Amino acid sequence: MLKNSNALYAAFKAKDARFDGRFFVGISSTGIYCRPVCRARQPKAENCTFFSTAAEAEQAGYRPCLLCRPELAPGSSVTDATANLVHRAARMLEENCGSGQSLEEIAGRLGCTARHLRRVFTAEYNVQPVQYLQTCRLLLAKSLLTDTGLSVLDVALAAGFGSLRRFTDVFKRHYHLSPTALRKRMSEEKGTDGDITLALGYRPPYPWENMLKFLAGRAIAGVDMIKNNTYMRTAHFITTGGKHSYGWVRVGHKARKNVLTVTVSESLLPVLPQVLARVRRLFDLQCDPDAVYEILQSMNTIRPGLCVLGTRIPGCFDAFEMAVRAVLGQQITVKAASTLAARLVGAHGAPVHTEIEGLTHVFPTPEDLLALEGPLELHLGPLxxxxxxxxxxxxxxRSLAEGEISFDLCAQPEETIKKLMTIRGIGSWTAQYIAMRALAWPDAFLETDAGVKKALPPCTSKERMKLAEAWRPWRSYATVNLWNSR
Known part of the structure; x- marks a missing residue:
């Protein structure tokens, strides 16, 4: 449980969105726990207990509020995820809650033993990893029951429960309500067309238009596009069992509710947690904008308005796709790089049926390109x-396929940058850019970038690096602010 309850209660009373996802409030008079932005009747301070995670609140015997819906709260910031083993483990548990991976497997990917992970995880979050994982599954199931028309069995399987009976037993034990009873009590309209729409929360403000503008400029024909203020793309996942899942994703924005809406094709249901994790990464939904602005507001002494509160890092949905596009874009225009990437997809990407005009292919995997006969330049040269x-x-x-380089949550950005730069043709700019977008690294800085140089007063690369020291650990956000200022 968190200390300094007076300050936390004040934030709860103010419904301050800056603290959404940073703590949860257990209310003894009702037996429920809420987000700090909950609009229900304010409870008395003596009835409130504060927890750092939803899992901790549930282990203390509280069940989630049906009004503020704790499953919609944004998660921990990206700086925690890159610097702290426990936070990276938490993100991995969220992303893999439906995959059936064991704690031993996750610990192995993180480079530690399961025993060590249990010890440090419990010390940080006051719950064991398996308890945190169970809460992730329950909250995902609750969201699916509330927002979709999926059958209870499909919900159970998508959330990572092995059987309907086990799901029902765990749900009743924790929430004192059966899955079907919860569905009857919720009034929201549910999808009936086979698509699945969920909501992902963020801490405001959020620059939706800026994000779409950035992604639109780098869209690859056939793979992703922006239309009607919505981002749409194809998707391809390979499950732990080796099965391939193809489909499409559509992301919209509901500014009044501080959420992004994520609609996925029913074909992606078996990999839904991974889809949601990639959307969070693409749109930087874990960001704490006030923490970033506190450091970067000094940029405004260079030029008023240079740093804007709420700026996000445009991430990526497919790390290999983004990295290849970065290589293609070296020394040519953004538009020319998109053209080359589209030719590559048309020649070697797998066709996929999406029922969305303009979305026709998924980007080739590393294995797809390596399987081509003869040198790759013979295949890409004509393009x-x-x-x-x-x-x-x-x-x-080859490096990705053989595991020499990884872009998942286990990767250490500094080490990955060094490995990338051992590849002939990848220099500092490309490696830093890939780390920023594929690894969600908050502290990359592209001192030789043309946009960065143009946004800053005339100076040398060394002088720009020295200037950026004051912006650590948020230099990636500083870079995006500089791009946006042009």
């Missing part, structure tokens, strides 16, 4: 890709 770029893409694909 307009230089031999040097083709060799770089081949080496990048």
């Amino acid at each position: 307009g890709v230089t031999a040097a770029r083709a060799k770089t893409i081949h080496e990048l694909a």
Whole structure:
């Protein structure tokens, strides 16, 4: 439980969105726990207990509020996820709650033993990893029951429960309500067309238009696009059992509720937690904008308005796709790089049926490119890709396929940057850019970038690096602010 209850109660009373997801409030008079932004009748301070996670509140015997819906709260910030083993483990548990991976497997990916992970996780969150995982599954199931028309069995399987009976037993034990009873009590309309729409929360303000503008400029024809103020793309996942899941994702914005709406095709239901995790990463939903602005507001002494509260890092949905596009974009325009990427997809991407006009292919995997006969430059050359770029893409694909380089939550950004730079054709700019977007690293800085140089007063690269020291650990956000200021 969290200390300093007076300050936390004040934030709860003010319904301060800055604290959403930072703590949860257990209310003894009702037996429920809420987000600090909950609009229900304010409880007395003596009836409130404060918890750092939803899992901790549930282990204390509280059940989630049906009004504020704790499953919609944003998670921990990206700086925690890169710097702290426990926070990275928590994000992995959220992302893999439906995959059936054991704690031993997750600990192995993080480079530690399951025993060590249990010890440090419990010390940080006051719950064991298995309890945290169970809460992730329950909250995902609760969201699916509330917002979709999926059958209870489909909900159970999508949330990672092995059987309907086990799901029902656990749900009743924790929430004192059966899954079907919860569905009857909720009034929201549910989808009936086979698509699945859920909501993901963020801490406001959120620059939706800026994010769409950035992504639109880098969209790959056939793979992703912006239409009607909505982001849409194809998706391809390989499950732990080796099965392939193809489908599409559509992301919209509900500013009044501080959420993004995520609609996925029913074909992606078996990998729903991974889909949601990638959307969070793409749109930087874990960001704590006030913490970032507290450090970066000094940028406004260089030029008023240079740093804007709420700026996010545009991440990526498919790390290999983004990395290849970064290589293709070296020394050419953004538009030209999109053209080359579209040719690559048309020639070597797998066709997928989406029922959305313009979405026709998924980007090729590293294995797809490595399986082509002969040198890769023979296949990419006719598309307009230089031999040097083709060799770089081949080496990048090989490094990822053989596990020499990883873009998942286990990766250490500084070490990954060093490994990337050992690939001929990948320099500091490309490696930093990939780390920023694929690894969600908050402290990358592209001192040689043309946009960065243009936004700052005339100075050398060393002087720009020295200037950026004051912006640690948020130099990636500083970079995006500089891009946006042009």
